[in-house]
Amino acid sequence: MPPPADRAPLPAPDSEPERPTLKTIAAATGLAIATVSRALKDAPDIGEETKRRVRETAARLGYRPNRAGVRLRTGKTNVIALVLSTETDVMNHTSRLIYSIANALRGTAYHLVVMPFFPDQDPMEPIRYIVETGSADGIILNQTKEDDPRIRYMHDHGFPFAAHGRTAMGIDHPYYDFDNEAFARLGVRAMADRGRRRLFLVAPPRAQMYANHMIHGFSDEAARLGLSFEVADTVNSDSGGDAVDAAVHARFRQPDPPDGLLVGSTTAGMAAIAGAEQTGRMLGRDFDVVGKEAIPLLRRFRRDILIVREDVGRAGDFLAKALVAAIEKRDWTERQRLEVPMQVETGPGPDKGEQA
Template sequence: MPEGPRRSRSGAATIEEVARAAGVSRQTVSNALNAPHRVRAETLERVSTVIRELGYQPDQSARSLRSGARRTIGYLAPVDDPLDPNPLMAGFLEALVDAAGEHGRRVLLFRPARGEADPTAAIDELVAARQVDGLVLADVLTDDPRIAHVARLGIPFAAFGRTGPGQPQHWADIANDAATAGVVRHLAERGHRRIGYLGAAEELPWMAARRAGFLAETGRLGLSAAPLPLPDPTAPAASAEAVRALLRGPDRPTAFATGSDLLALDVYEAVRAEGLAVGPGGVAVTGFYDSPLCRHLHPPLTSVRLPLRAIAAGLVARLLDQVHGGAVPTAGLELPTELVVRASSG
């Protein structure tokens, strides 16, 4: 019976031992690690199997010195409250770390110094120190100055959120308008003809797109739409009060779509304060993001789920294409969402 590959007596396997066991050259093993697209599929599979069996670990420091690559991706982390973290971005970070790890990369988190609103100094410092191969940016706004800055620097980057016309299209995102249109169709299929909508600040392009998708689809289907005024961030109870006022009217909505799961909680509160029920036989409610709380509400909340792992994988792939000198994309990567239906929508 033939024996499998063995480790060297000195301990950790070497690249030469991997090459000998796989029956390939040392350069082929190097290509399998650093440029797998140059290696035939069957050869890549054979080399990868031997690497796993021998437990070979490349010398990352030596590789970095030779190539100039740091094998690290910088992530400009959005400002968040550690006592009330954003569950969506926490999930995205988890997905990003996994996606980077699939390519042998680590993720370095950074942000501006406390009290410093402009992130460009922090970006410049990281780039000057040659600590990363490229950057991932999130929560991209219209005419986002971070995009213009990294484009001027010429550093590889990828963005969770759409870059503007005339800017590099190194982004991955969802179609927020189409996702909300899907929610409207779901509610219409359940017989709802008058639907309210509660969103957030429209200077956030993803929120503006969700409201636009709601209005376009209710108009296309001939439904009665009741978009509420934007919430006042200085008055936490304002959203629930606006919903209550609408529910007291002569043509109260039988369903509400919202721009986030937290806004859906305001609708739950308002519906119950008016002596009505959420869900079957009552007022239908939907959220957006499918955060963990959705499963634990009563009734559980129907919500739009984002493909965070696919987004992260797409961003890392686009970033590494730039690092390796690949083709520059002329269009962003738009990924579909999933409407997770639960009892709240009837």
């Protein structure tokens, strides 16, 4: 029976455009199917110009790999999971880390998923879920501990991972870390050069490995220079702005208040300055603050703050590439990297242009 006059006939099922395949891309580029496949996987033996041509052709044709088929054929998901705590503050480097990892994976066969875990949740839960279900090919994690059960679990199960931070476990694995001991030593010397003699540290949570590095560098360098020093014991650099503000304000109202502060996060730096200023002190005149940041922000808050920059973009790029190499069992000449800060940037006051 013909369709009603006011209704167009439905297209036959076999008239829909065929989904592009590796064979389609190979025909369009004149390359072998195997070459196309390896180019899309960012294989090191395929030239960059060939990879670019294959990716552009794939994008133009609307090619998307059949993930179910890929997993059945290879056992891989082509997914990398970034496991992050929801405690991470919006002012820190999390957004930059996510962007840089995702950007490093562009043009490869891998896609990024972010899996959060909550303060009241066992940090092992998302790790076990991913490993046991095979829902990703590898994991990137941060907030490493001196003895980190997540790393031991993945290592024991032979599951590929890379860490933004180090441990003291003796396990060899890909990592990228910022040298927080060097950061603390630089900060102490910069404040000593400006005549500061009573130093105060708002450190990261002590369970995390980089807190140990920062506290050691701070206390050892201050002692070496004969300076008075103390570490905040009621708050840490992840405590949130209100808590850090209140703690620093209270300390500045006590006898012998500090005249130099080292802080472990951007948010803590801003809050510490606010807390001190509420007691009538002026930054750059009565006290100095050394903070670190991944995204330029602190100078817009106060021009006289002392800054050490952390290249989180480089960290994300490195971690993504090192993890892909581990997943694919490829040699990677540099599986571990430690970013060592070299200078403290001063504000535009009397010392404008100086590098401490």
